[in-house]
Amino acid sequence: MLIWNFSLLKPKMFQRVKSPHLYVYSFFQQVGEVGLLLFKTFKNLFRKPWEKKIFIQQLEEVGVRSLPVVSLTAAFGGLVFGLQTYIGFHRYIGPGSETFGGPIISLGLSKELIPILVGLMVSGRVGSAIAAEIGTMKITEQIDALFSLGADPIRYIVVPRTLACFVMLPCLTIYGDIIGIGGGFFYNVYLMGVNRVLYIRNTLLYIELWDLFSGIIKAAVFGVIIALIGCWQGLKTEGGAEGVGRATTQTVVIASITILIINFFLSKALPASL
Amino acid sequence: MIRVVNLHKAFGQNKVLRGINLSLKSGEILVVIGQSGSGKSVLIKHMIGLLKPDKGEIYVDGVEITCLKDEDLHKITRRFGLLFQGTALFDSMTVAQNVSFGLERYTDFSKEKIQELVEENLDLVGLKGIGNLMPYELSGGMKKRVGLARAIAYRPDIILYDEPSTGIDPIRADAINDLIIRMKNELNVSTVIITHDIASAYKVADRIAMLYGGKIIEEGTPEEIEKSKNPVIQQFVRGRAKGPIENW
Numbered sequence A: 001m002l003i004w005n006f007s008l009l010k011p012k013m014f015q016r017v018k019s020p021h022l023y024v025y026s027f028f029q030q031v032g033e034v035g036l037l038l039f040k041t042f043k044n045l046f047r048k049p050w051e052k053k054i055f056i057q058q059l060e061e062v063g064v065r066s067l068p069v070v071s072l073t074a075a076f077g078g079l080v081f082g083l084q085t086y087i088g089f090h091r092y093i094g095p096g097s098e099t100f101g102g103p104i105i106s107l108g109l110s111k112e113l114i115p116i117l118v119g120l121m122v123s124g125r126v127g128s129a130i131a132a133e134i135g136t137m138k139i140t141e142q143i144d145a146l147f148s149l150g151a152d153p154i155r156y157i158v159v160p161r162t163l164a165c166f167v168m169l170p171c172l173t174i175y176g177d178i179i180g181i182g183g184g185f186f187y188n189v190y191l192m193g194v195n196r197v198l199y200i201r202n203t204l205l206y207i208e209l210w211d212l213f214s215g216i217i218k219a220a221v222f223g224v225i226i227a228l229i230g231c232w233q234g235l236k237t238e239g240g241a242e243g244v245g246r247a248t249t250q251t252v253v254i255a256s257i258t259i260l261i262i263n264f265f266l267s268k269a270l271p272a273s274l
Numbered sequence B: 001m002i003r004v005v006n007l008h009k010a011f012g013q014n015k016v017l018r019g020i021n022l023s024l025k026s027g028e029i030l031v032v033i034g035q036s037g038s039g040k041s042v043l044i045k046h047m048i049g050l051l052k053p054d055k056g057e058i059y060v061d062g063v064e065i066t067c068l069k070d071e072d073l074h075k076i077t078r079r080f081g082l083l084f085q086g087t088a089l090f091d092s093m094t095v096a097q098n099v100s101f102g103l104e105r106y107t108d109f110s111k112e113k114i115q116e117l118v119e120e121n122l123d124l125v126g127l128k129g130i131g132n133l134m135p136y137e138l139s140g141g142m143k144k145r146v147g148l149a150r151a152i153a154y155r156p157d158i159i160l161y162d163e164p165s166t167g168i169d170p171i172r173a174d175a176i177n178d179l180i181i182r183m184k185n186e187l188n189v190s191t192v193i194i195t196h197d198i199a200s201a202y203k204v205a206d207r208i209a210m211l212y213g214g215k216i217i218e219e220g221t222p223e224e225i226e227k228s229k230n231p232v233i234q235q236f237v238r239g240r241a242k243g244p245i246e247n248w
Helices: A019-043 A052-062 A064-093 A097-137 A142-148 A152-190 A194-205 A211-236 A240-269 B040-047 B070-077 B094-107 B113-126 B140-152 B172-185 B198-204 B222-226 B231-238
Strands: B002-011 B014-024 B031-033 B055-060 B082-083 B158-162 B191-194 B207-212 B217-220
Touching: A019 A152, A019 B040, A019 B222, A052 A064, A052 A097, A052 A152, A097 A142, A097 A152, A097 A211, A097 A240, A142 A152, A142 B031, A142 B082, A142 B222, A152 A194, A152 A211, A152 B040, A211 A240, A240 B002, B002 B031, B002 B040, B014 B031, B014 B040, B014 B094, B014 B217, B031 B040, B031 B172, B031 B231, B040 B055, B040 B158, B040 B191, B070 B231, B082 B140, B094 B113, B094 B140, B113 B140, B140 B158, B140 B172, B172 B191, B172 B198, B191 B198, B198 B222, B217 B222, B217 B231
Parallel strands: B031 B191, B031 B207, B082 B158, B158 B191
Antiparallel strands: B002 B014, B002 B055, B207 B217
């Protein structure tokens, strides 16, 4: 009944068991908890009242305030990717072939590197903040107070954050794509003297709109993962300040690993081109 | 109005409630007394549906609430106001936003009317004009009173107070006692109070129940409790360190 009290999912017989089975059980229990939270979030997505004010606050928190960190990581990601691509073409194909680095850089950045970098940066910055905020609310009984004052904690806390991450991660990825591809262009054209016209022509010739879209789809999935794991860890926080610290660390670790694993399966599942 | 039947609750190995039977009549003030950690807060959290019992039933006007879905439970909990022991003020909101939270969700009042009610309720607890402050700018006692204003703002039928006078000076504590009695007399509010403050309990209670060892060991009017021959009750109400209660 009380979806933030996840201990309800744990049968008593498992609470005292200390055996290897516990680890397997614990893994599936945690997957079940996140799955349940996802289900409840989706169900509450269409129920009124919508918490518009919190949603807008979260858009700013997730999106606008992540711009500096995304700018830096995307710029340097693009520069270093441009550097290695230049070396690769120059050394193995030969001088003059560096203009073909453009589409490689754009493809690699937009499909893989930028969505992952944005996902990891946002999980560190926003996921941990979500877990810390909700965890503090949990241990100071503010979640209980929400319930007692007629606000469903899932609808009030989880839904706006999940929606905001779902919307803003793709936006940050588009922004990161522009900065990253610009960084690769800057390194090759302005620092290494690659022909600008050929570089741009080759990029536009070989890159497809789908390459950008597949990265955006990944980013949207990563957004949901970050928000859900942050909320889940926050809602199950116990034990005061130490518990809040544990929840934030766990959020970053679990979200980062999940993003890397899911990314592989999404890369495999999404078609290479349409 | 509220009937608790054979309520059991354990946290791991710690059996906190071991078969509580209790009832609250309409317009009555019931005070539950007991040692720290005896499960008084756990009891009122069950009454509002914040905790689910391991065994037992809770009826609110004949409706069994322990098996209700969240949506149906919310319809029932709208009738409750709860003052938390640790105040549980929303620390990202101003005092006024805290007090108006329930009003915005439970009523169709205009913004102006809500603003007016917020001021009125803050005035009731002696905190007029602090609506723009944040909770971190308040003392412990002020937070408690803001929590009280938030709990009573939308005029619930049933108010649960978890240690309303803790952390408040004796004069303010007595003013809160008067406010609780006034709410009962003017609005026929049914009240459950958890407290250690025996003087307050004697002043406001229609009935007092003593929780000990996970059970209600005795209940009665303040006079009956005062004259009780149960040594546990006598030790507790007299505040003696020596007696049958050794586990303190």
